[in-house]
Amino acid sequence: QVQLVQSGGGSVQPGGSLRLSCAASGSTFTANIMSWFRQSPGKEREMVATLNSAGSTRYSDTAKGRFAISNDSAGNTLYLQMNSLKEEDTAVYYCYEVGTVDTGFGRSRSLEVWGQGTLVTVSS
Secondary structure, eight states, X not given: OEEEEEEOOEEEOTTOOEEEEEEEEESOEEEXXXXXXXXXXXXXXXXXXXXXXXXXXXXXXTTTTTEEEEEOTTSOEEEEEEOSOOGGGOEEEEEEEEEEEEEETTEEEEEEEEBOOEEEEEOO
């Protein structure tokens, strides 16, 4: 089993910054696509940022220029640095990874995993 454990949410004033973390644990997991999504009350979950195993990144229009997705050198922890936060960034943020998990005997299988979600509140 693979788990993604998130940390780093909280409350911040408009213009402030937060960094979210998403740590993978459990079975040997190689992530190929790593993303952050968010969901505000009454809205659909939307992609915020994506990082692939080649190091390419993609951002939503609302995140571009303000947010940065990255991971540590071991590839076990995913980050989302959020700057110049706005009230409309208030949402529950989820990390999401797609990859392969080692099942033994040289075999692996595809796996998609979601983090538990963390609330980010931007308010004056």
